[in-house]
Each structure stands twice: as structure tokens, then as C-alpha cells.
Amino acid sequence: EVQLLESGGGLVQPGGSLRLSCAASGFTFSNYAMSWVRQAPGKGLEWVSVITGGSDNTNYADSVKGRFTISRDNSKNTLYLQVNSLRAEDTAVYHCAKNSDGSRYSPSDYWGQGTLVTVSS
Amino acid sequence: DIVMTQSPDSLAVSLGERATINCRSSQSVFYSSKNKNYLAWYQQKPGQPPKLLISWASTRESGVPDRFSGSGSGTDFTLTISSLQAEDVAVYYCQQFYNLPLTFGPGTKVDIK
Numbered sequence: 389e390v391q392l393l394e395s396g397g398g399l400v401q402p403g404g405s406l407r408l409s410c411a412a413s414g415f416t417f418s419n420y421a422m423s424w425v426r427q428a429p430g431k432g433l434e435w436v437s438v439i440t441g442g443s444d445n446t447n448y449a450d451s452v453k454g455r456f457t458i459s460r461d462n463s464k465n466t467l468y469l470q471v472n473s474l475r476a477e478d479t480a481v482y483h484c485a486k487n488s489d490g491s492r493y494s495p496s497d498y499w500g501q502g503t504l505v506t507v508s509s
Numbered sequence: 510d511i512v513m514t515q516s517p518d519s520l521a522v523s524l525g526e527r528a529t530i531n532c533r534s535s536q537s538v539f540y541s542s543k544n545k546n547y548l549a550w551y552q553q554k555p556g557q558p559p560k561l562l563i564s565w566a567s568t569r570e571s572g573v574p575d576r577f578s579g580s581g582s583g584t585d586f587t588l589t590i591s592s593l594q595a596e597d598v599a600v601y602y603c604q605q606f607y608n609l610p611l612t613f614g615p616g617t618k619v620d621i622k
Contacts, residue, residue, distance in 0.1 A: 423611075425559075433551075433559065433602055435611040447609045450510075483558055493606050495549035497570065499558035 410484030
């Protein structure tokens with residue numbers, strides 16, 4: 389059974405940083421691209437970032453480019469999102485999602501419950 | 510970026526009746542060399558993460574009831590729930606995965622009339 393468990397969220401002041409983690413199990417982690425998708429309270433889904441299985445390709449939404457960094461450790465079956473220079477508009481639940489194959493251009497077939505990041509002074 | 514729009518914003522349908530949700534992309538998401546539309550549909554129930562229902566515009570994921578169907582090509586797509594059940598109350602999103610950044614539609618809320 390595929391499981392994705394996010395952690396690392398919390399309350400942070402504007403300009404602060406967090407490192408989000410996603411522990412994956414139930415599939416061969418290194419074979420799949422992985423994504424982060426966020427959802428602001430009461431709002432829709434916003435794609436944030438994607439990384440291929442071997443970490444050779446990463447992409448970001450313009451809204452987070454230069455501030456967020458996606459990475460993965462295939463030996464630990466864990467996906468990360470380093471979020472820096474946080475702004476109020478980054479407040480959201482951040483979901484880790486498994487892509488349906490190794491490509492960045494694929495839908496997300498499994499999602500974690502998410503971790504809440506709240507940016508406020 | 511490819512902009513995704515959905516209509517209606519919300520709809521209320523009687524139990525057992527048909528629900529139809531439309532999705533339009535600002536440019537074609539049909540990849541001719543692969544003969545596939547790079548379009549997915551997700552269902553999100555309150556307090557839950559999204560669930561992938563349909564990929565490649567019309568391929569139902571394993572375990573998804575056959576009352577859910579997807580159709581369309583190019584820029585215009587439809588998700589149909591043929592006979593609405595109480596457990597189908599949710600917000601439904603379309604997503605294109607043809608181009609980065611991947612983009613979602615704004616969502617359509619489905620309720621029981």
C-alpha cells in the first residue's frame with residue numbers, strides 16, 4: 389500500500405524558513421517523479437514543484453522559484469521541500485504527491501494528507 | 510502557462526441524476542506523437558487530499574466506479590458522473606500535465622439537490 393507522510397510544517401514568521409519532509413513507502417521510490425502541491429485555506433490546488441527519480445530534473449512554480457528547493461534521498465525514501473523567505477501568501481497545506489511514472493509530465497496518483505505551513509507574525 | 514478553466518463553479522444534482530463538469534485549457538494538451546491528451550481529473554472530499562479519478566482525459570484509475578467518465582480532446586474536456594451518489598459530494602479539479610508548470614482548474618463543487 390502506497391503511503392506518503394508529510395511533516396515539518398508549522399507557524400513561522402515572514403522571512404522565515406522550514407524544511408518539509410515526506411516519508412514514502414509501498415513503492416519503489418526511486419522509480420517515480422515526486423511533486424509538491426499546496427492548497428491555501430479554502431482555496432484550490434496549486435502545483436509547486438517536481439523532481440525526477442534520479443534528481444536530474446527539478447522544476448518550480450514561478451511563485452516559489454528562487455525561494456523553495458525540492459530534493460530527495462532515495463536511500464531514505466524521503467522527499468523534501470526547503471522553503472525559505474516565506475511570505476503570508478505561502479500559507480497553505482503542502483501535499484506530497486507521487487507521480488504516476490518517472491516523468492515530470494504525469495499526473496499524481498497518490499497524495500499525502502499534507503502538512504500545514506502558516507506564515508504570520 | 511496553460512490556464513485551466515472549469516464550469517460551472519458549483520452544481521447541485523439529485524441523487525441518481527447525471528452531473529457534468531466542463532474543463533477548458535488555454536492551449537491544446539493533446540500530444541500528437543503519443544496520441545494522448547495530457548489531462549487529469551481529481552476528486553477532493555472535505556478534509557481529504559485529492560484523489561486521481563481519470564488520467565489521459567478518459568482512462569479511469571483502478572477502483573474508480575464506472576459511473577465516472579472523462580471525455581474530450583485538445584482544449585475541451587468533460588467529467589461525467591452518470592448517476593450521482595451521496596459519496597460523490599466533493600470538489601472536482603481538472604489538471605493539465607502537458608506543460609510545466611502543471612496547472613489546475615479552479616474546481617467545481619458538486620452537491621446533492
